Amino acid sequence: MxxxxxxxxxxxxxxxxxxxxxxxxxxxxxxxxxxxxxxxxxxxxxxxxxxxxxxxxxxxxxxxxxxxxVPIEAPEVWASGVTYLKSKEARNYEATEGKLDATTFYDKVYDAERPEIFFKSTAARTVGPNQDVCLRTDSNWQIPEPELGLVINKDGKVLGYIAGNDMSSRDIEGENPLYLPQAKVWKNSCSIGPAIRLAETVENPYEFEIKCRIYRNEEKVVEGSASTGQLKRKFDELVSYLVKDNDIFDGTVLLTGTCIVPPNEFTLADGDRIEIEISDIGVLNNPVKSQSPKTLPTA
Incomplete structure (x- = not known):
């Protein structure tokens, strides 16, 4: 249901x-x-x-x-990083300019006891099905990150499951890890939907199948698939670190990381369309739009 x-x-x-x-x-x-x-x-x-x-x-x-x-106007959206092996490899590529044999802090995060949890979005920055996700004006390497989201209450109880798109600027994050908030948070940089699967109807949350398709001029240019069974970390572990010494709100969404990464030479462009499909939840569809740089007022 x-x-x-x-x-x-x-x-x-x-x-x-x-x-x-x-x-x-x-x-x-x-x-x-x-x-x-x-x-x-x-x-x-x-x-x-x-x-x-x-x-x-x-x-x-x-x-x-x-x-x-949006199935829920989430007061906050948080996200988890480097929870899949594929994500670790992609982050290493960004940080080392393609030297895949190099060891970075992403390797440490992947193997560490503490997971990476970061703030992603607010209700005002989050869009729903068929609404535009936006590109950053100061990034030349941007991708969607298809993820399963947990809808939780203030105590960390999982109420349901949702599809999410954690838009990411790979060049900004790769330049310096301290730039992570700018690589992740901007106008319409997060989408969730199209439905919430009630938690009590899910027998095994590690059997969700995730697919991502990107269309350019309505021609499919990227396609990938994964399963939540490939996760390095468990959901209760991620939630436990989110709520540790932290007050969260009823209806918070925690995105659990991605295992689908487009080819390294790919970047999103104005007019693209992203489909994120998760079994038993549905298809989250979002057009991609450029935005104009903001002009600051002069003194």
Whole structure:
């Protein structure tokens, strides 16, 4: 069972999307109201949704026909780095200008007890399905990073799973690790969606299949796939370090790292389109747009 949000005329609607593709309107205004109600009633969000479905009929529209919104307006999005071997190799390539046999701090992070956790986005910087992700104006080497996201509450409990795109400027990060915030955080540099898979419906979260496709002039130019089974670290380990001595908010999203990296000679361009597909969650589609440099006011 998945939870979606969509716009219907001037209203924002919360919906339940079954595995068969049927869509039922839920009475709650957002995902957190649904999960809070489940906690209050000492039941699960799935049980509440099933009760609604048993007493209603699905809407006539298909999910492809809806104007989907971010499934949750996450107050904060955090991300994990170097959680897959492929990610370590890519970061080493950036930092050593292609000398793959060189040892860097990324090797240390990959093998260390403490994972890399960094701040990625706010609700205002995060976009949803079919919305534009933007390119940095001061970077010449930019890629998407397709990742499974954990939707968690303030106590670190996993409420659901979501697809995410952790846009990255490889040249900025490779130049100096202290530039990581600039390599990761800018306008529309993060997307999440298209749905939240309820945690109680996932038997094994290490069996998600992730695919990424990039289109240029609607011709596929990059394609890759991976599985969360390839993760070096476990989800509870990543969450435990995020909440350690840190107050987080209900509805926080933690992206868990990428194992799909485009060829080193590839960079995103204006007009490209990114599809990130995660099994049992759906396809997160985002066009890519350039933006104009900001002009600072003169004194």
């Amino acid at each position: 998945r939870i979606i949000r969509f716009k219907e005329e001037n209203n924002v609607v919360l919906g339940a999307l079954t595995d068969e593709g049927s869509i039922f309107v839920l009475p709650q205004k957002d995902f957190l109201e649904l999960t809070s109600l489940a906690e209050e009633k000492e039941t699960t969000a799935l049980q509440i949704v099933e009760e609604v479905i048993a007493n209603s009929v699905p809407i006539s529209a298909k999910v492809e026909e809806l104007q989907l919104l």
